[in-house]
Amino acid sequence: MHRFFEQLRILEERLVEMGGTVRLSIQKSIRCLVERNEDFAHQVIQTENLVNQLEIQIDDLAVTLIVLNQPVATDVRLIIAALKINTDLERTGDLAVNIAQRALALIQEPPLEPDVPIPRIAGRVQEMVENSISAFIQRDPDEARRVLLADDEVDRLRTSLYEDLARRMEGDGHAVRRALGTMTIVRNLERIADHATNIAEDVIFVVRGIDVQRRKESR
Amino acid sequence: MHRFFEQLRILEERLVEMGGTVRLSIQKSIRCLVERNEDFAHQVIQTENLVNQLEIQIDDLAVTLIVLNQPVATDVRLIIAALKINTDLERTGDLAVNIAQRALALIQEPPLEPDVPIPRIAGRVQEMVENSISAFIQRDPDEARRVLLADDEVDRLRTSLYEDLARRMEGDGHAVRRALGTMTIVRNLERIADHATNIAEDVIFVVRGIDVQRRKESR
Numbered sequence: 001m002h003r004f005f006e007q008l009r010i011l012e013e014r015l016v017e018m019g020g021t022v023r024l025s026i027q028k029s030i031r032c033l034v035e036r037n038e039d040f041a042h043q044v045i046q047t048e049n050l051v052n053q054l055e056i057q058i059d060d061l062a063v064t065l066i067v068l069n070q071p072v073a074t075d076v077r078l079i080i081a082a083l084k085i086n087t088d089l090e091r092t093g094d095l096a097v098n099i100a101q102r103a104l105a106l107i108q109e110p111p112l113e114p115d116v117p118i119p120r121i122a123g124r125v126q127e128m129v130e131n132s133i134s135a136f137i138q139r140d141p142d143e144a145r146r147v148l149l150a151d152d153e154v155d156r157l158r159t160s161l162y163e164d165l166a167r168r169m170e171g172d173g174h175a176v177r178r179a180l181g182t183m184t185i186v187r188n189l190e191r192i193a194d195h196a197t198n199i200a201e202d203v204i205f206v207v208r209g210i211d212v213q214r215r216k217e218s219r
Numbered sequence: 220m221h222r223f224f225e226q227l228r229i230l231e232e233r234l235v236e237m238g239g240t241v242r243l244s245i246q247k248s249i250r251c252l253v254e255r256n257e258d259f260a261h262q263v264i265q266t267e268n269l270v271n272q273l274e275i276q277i278d279d280l281a282v283t284l285i286v287l288n289q290p291v292a293t294d295v296r297l298i299i300a301a302l303k304i305n306t307d308l309e310r311t312g313d314l315a316v317n318i319a320q321r322a323l324a325l326i327q328e329p330p331l332e333p334d335v336p337i338p339r340i341a342g343r344v345q346e347m348v349e350n351s352i353s354a355f356i357q358r359d360p361d362e363a364r365r366v367l368l369a370d371d372e373v374d375r376l377r378t379s380l381y382e383d384l385a386r387r388m389e390g391d392g393h394a395v396r397r398a399l400g401t402m403t404i405v406r407n408l409e410r411i412a413d414h415a416t417n418i419a420e421d422v423i424f425v426v427r428g429i430d431v432q433r434r435k436e437s438r
Contacts, residue, residue: 059299062299063292063295063296063299064292066285066295067290067291067292067295070289071286072286073282073283073286076282076285076286077282080278080281080282080302083299083302083303084302084306087303087306166395166396166399169388169392169395170392170393170395170396171392173388173389173390173392174389176385176388176389176395177385177389180385187406
């Protein structure tokens with residue numbers, strides 16, 4: 001049983017590492033756009049391989065945990081949650097690459113103001129990714145619920161920015177391509193926020209299961 | 220061991236049921252748009268609950284499979300693949316609901332031609348969902364690879380339709396909102412195609428693992 005928790009801790013450390021990596025990728029993809037600096041985008045694209053390797057490592061650790069320890073149902077659910085988080089983080093990494101590629105194209109053209117809200121949305125989304133993983137490591141449903149609230153804020157910011165961009169397009173045909181490119185970046189940020197939300201929902205679900213189990217055991 | 224494969228068969232039947240359900244939801248969400256009939260969209264929205272219940276059932280079946288049978292690594296990987304497919308199908312169901320909601324809004328306005336390619340893209344995407352699950356049930360990497368090829372075709376169709384819509388927006392400010400709504404529907408179809416692609420990639424990965432294992436055992 002001691003060995004099980006030791007191995008679980010290693011798996012969790014890998015998840016934290018992966019979370020930190022994709023969080024940095026989000027940040028760099030947006031810096032490429034805002035600072036109009038291609039280097040950041042290339043760094044993001046180079047990270048994709050590392051993220052894919054981490055995903056495979058984490059999947060392997062989970063299989064080993066199950067096969068060697070024959071865990072009880074509660075622990076199997078915990079491992080399954082870790083696997084789902086793993087998939088969400090890998091796809092988050094892909095979305096950061098999408099943003100980086102789109103940013104590379106956009107900075108070839110004159111900037112389309114206002115793109116001020118984008119760093120703000122990106123900052124909230126990065127926090128959501130970080131906090132959703134932290135909620136899992138701490139088994140903290142309250143932190144997970146704060147991630148769900150942050151998602152509502154991201155949705156509001158996105159809706160308002162979309163409305164601005166749609167009006168720009170209606171008034172100026174020359175702005176259409178750049179506004180569509182900006183929308184694509186915002187949409188990718190929104191999808192990352194959805195992945196963080198999925199992680200937070202998994203945390204709430206799995207912690208509830210652990211609590212139910214503990215109550216049964218303490219009877 | 221007999222019981223393990225019996226339980227695995229039940230889990231696979233549920234995945235097929237879920238796949239059929241979300242495939243029908245995709246079809247109905249597009250019929251709402253094309254036939255300008257709200258009933259189809261409401262049917263899709265009502266199905267969301269059933270899809271969520273199927274997801275929980277399949278997760279539970281997977282936990283039971285692991286806890287009661289203490290499966291070997293190859294079988295654990297098979298169960299993990301089933302769980303990932305489960306998540307992809309649940310999110311596909313959510314995306315069909317997104318399409319239905321957007322279609323409900325779009326049919327309140329005069330149609331924006333050409334939306335002819337949308338049923339064609341939707342048809343390909345439905346096939347991808349069906350074939351990716353079939354590839355898993357049959358452990359057939361060739362069928363999985365055909366899903367990956369179909370995804371390339373969906374990407375081409377989408378790129379061409381986006382180009383048409385962007386030109387429409389550049390030329391006519393009054394078309395912007397409807398063109399954006401149409402893009403949203405196509406983008407949701409593309410995301411469903413991505414989920415089918417994820418399933419197909421999982422199938423290729425897990426079947427390769429089974430083959431490697433069988434070669435080891437036959438030595």
